[in-house]
Amino acid sequence: MAKDFSTREDNYAQWYNDLVLKAGLAENSAVRGCMVIKPYGYSIWEKMQGALDTMFKDSGHVNAYFPLFIPKSFFSKEASHVEGFAKECAVVTHYRLKNAPDGSGIVVDEDAKLEEELIIRPTSETIIWDTYRNWIQSYRDLPILVNQWANVVRWEMRTRLFLRTAEFLWQEGHTAHATEKEAIDEAMMILDIYADFAEKWMALPVLKGKKSPNERFAGAVDTYCIEALMQDGKALQVGTSHFLGQNFAKAFDVKFLSRKNELEYVWATSWGVSTRLMGALIMAHSDDHGLVIPPRLAPIQVVIVPIYKKTEELAAISQRALAIKESLTKRGISVRYDDRDTFKPGWKFTEYEFKGVPVRMAIGPRDMENNTVEVARRDTLEKEIYSITDIENKIGHLLEQIQNNLFQKALSFRESNTFVVNTWDEFVAQLDGEGGFILAHWDGTPETEQAIKEETRATIRTIPFDAPAEKGKCVYSGKSSAHRVVFARAY
């Protein structure tokens, strides 16, 4: 099949990397740890943005934009927040360059040193809560339901395209509320939106739950998350929603007068998903033939390839193809008609397969005679001859079917890779074998979680909301536990 392309079994990490590069999604840039997102990759991200943005707005949120730079002093106001991010911050110290006196090039002008260094945002809680102080005086100013689409920078040690880059794109929601309950409800509602998006758009089944204290966001009271399982048996955190309590309100002195005329601190949430979703999408569905993109996120949902020997044939085929394209477009399906004569049909087949286009149509002389098209679906690689009557509805249904099939496939993969484990030996054996989600008892202490992590590299991915009550003994300490949690090795 595709040349120069690793298989999953062969080398999973290499397979992923090849896929991203060769399908034209992204590539490494001249800047360490930062990627160039190429047009095809970016168009998938735009689809994700579009769907999420609509969901946020439908639930009452509005978009705004805050600065890329944050004064250093803001960072130290929330103690655990600074501790969590200090080690990975890019810092701006000067604002001017000059020619080197010895003519060796451009150097930093030491006279242009900033009074106070600026941090390039790793996340925007601090600058936003500093701003909210001015926006909030009364309970009537609440809630504030703001989202921002932005880039952030975290100086990561080791980067991987989409999964972990020094600069990444994301959205971060920052809301302010009058009561604790309202803030928790908000954080939970957003988690539902994320889960809905993952399952309905990305065809990616996710577990919803709470993070253990060790895995909690720096500065949060509680972190809720959605967690997915990748094909190599490793977990990927795809989205988080944090209940921040009054931590940031206290740090930035954001108070409001309640109905009872009492001065109270504001309750907060923050939540985000990033271009890491691209990594999740790629790893969840793709195969050894290349990318597989769920129809609802595919920039091109249907590609039509003409097959002809002589140019005279092409005119008639094109007429047919363009008519089909128009009827599909009217039904809201995005179609590309690829009549380039510079590539052969076989080449195009492989190319679109590699790029994960959900449906491919071929129209040749036989089809012209029989009023048919050959339809190939990317998810199963099956081919079928369709009559062109009512083609737009048939293709519409097929796209829905593919979307559902991808979700079901991912779901059954997750189910068959979720294991109930009761002893430490089983626990270790499972991790060293096929991996997957491991349901095990945990005594609830950070010490045990830390010890397990050090010995096995596995972490508690989530404490599922729907975990049934079940008395048991911690796999590590043997102490009692009320329910199972989800362990896995993670990206």
Add this chain to the structure above:
RNA sequence: CGGGAUGUAGCGCAGCCCGGUUAGCGCGCCACGUUCGGGACGUGGAGGCCGUGAGUUCAAAUCUCACCAUCCCGACCA
């Protein structure tokens, strides 16, 4: 930041140990012709500061040192 590996044409690699004409090969690219229902073939052609910088030498892709970058495995994280 620790361990390992790799930087030679757009991509994948050979050459390096053992220094010596014009640095090769496959794919891709360009032109023309034959092809076109699963990555076609022929003929001709273009394309290289051998990662960067110092050094050793009459002579460096090749030897030495430093630096930079990338990938893999850890620690950190969305």
